[in-house]
Amino acid sequence: KAGVTQTPRYLIKTRGQQVTLSCSPISGHRSVSWYQQTPGQGLQFLFEYFSETQRNKGNFPGRFSGRQFSNSRSEMNVSTLELGDSALYLCASSLGQGTYQPQHFGDGTRLSIL
Amino acid sequence: GESVGLHLPTLSVQEGDNSIINCAYSNSASDYFIWYKQESGKGPQFIIDIRSNMDKRQGQRVTVLLNKTVKHLSLQIAATQPGDSAVYFCAENRANRDDKIIFGKGTRLHILP
Numbered sequence: 001k002a003g004v005t006q007t008p009r010y011l012i013k014t015r016g017q018q019v020t021l022s023c024s025p026i027s028g029h030r031s032v033s034w035y036q037q038t039p040g041q042g043l044q045f046l047f048e049y050f051s052e053t054q055r056n057k058g059n060f061p062g063r064f065s066g067r068q069f070s071n072s073r074s075e076m077n078v079s080t081l082e083l084g085d086s087a088l089y090l091c092a093s094s095l096g097q098g099t100y101q102p103q104h105f106g107d108g109t110r111l112s113i114l
Numbered sequence: 115g116e117s118v119g120l121h122l123p124t125l126s127v128q129e130g131d132n133s134i135i136n137c138a139y140s141n142s143a144s145d146y147f148i149w150y151k152q153e154s155g156k157g158p159q160f161i162i163d164i165r166s167n168m169d170k171r172q173g174q175r176v177t178v179l180l181n182k183t184v185k186h187l188s189l190q191i192a193a194t195q196p197g198d199s200a201v202y203f204c205a206e207n208r209a210n211r212d213d214k215i216i217f218g219k220g221t222r223l224h225i226l227p
């Protein structure tokens with residue numbers, strides 16, 4: 001069974017640009033969550049999608065957005081990039097809410113802002 | 115408030131010894147806890163989980179202990195190997211609610227030869 005796949009693995013952008021990251025969950029998983037990981041702040045929750053609906057949102061500005069498609073694949077978008085957005089962005093999938101099932105992570109997209 | 119923390123940011127253990135990584139959580143309503151291992155350049159990897167109706171759960175070389183009275187979680191790794199070098203995160207969740215999973219800041223485990 002294939003794991004969570006994130007593309008691209010590495011990305012370099014400049015300030016002011018926007019970026020779209022992609023996540024394909026484990027087959028059968030309907031919940032997809034996104035996290036930002038930095039050395040100083042650790043793993044910070046961005047948002048969670050379940051059946052194409054955003055169900056939870058973390059404390060990030062509106063420049064960070066996401067969506068989920070009918071096949072459970074998800075994308076997140078960051079607009080007007082800032083230097084502080086440099087981080088590892090992780091996607092995790094699980095069967096769904098209301099279940100005692102762990103999230104399974106992809107290997108992330110390393111985003112560097114110049 | 116919401117927080118899941120670890121008592122030590124780094125832990126050094128002799129190869130072959132047992133490792134114990136600790137975690138404190140603050141939300142008494144949390145009923146599901148997970149341990150993850152993150153190696154350099156990779157995403158967190160699920161190790162073991164435990165529900166709040168259990169005190170102990172064992173896996174292959176790993177044991178998780180849950181003390182709800184003092185809101186404490188620990189991960190024990192038996193016979194630590196070089197491949198165990200990684201950052202370990204604990205996470206808490208209220209599985210039957212629409213609550214997000216909260217991660218601790220992680221403990222880096224160093225294996226000494």
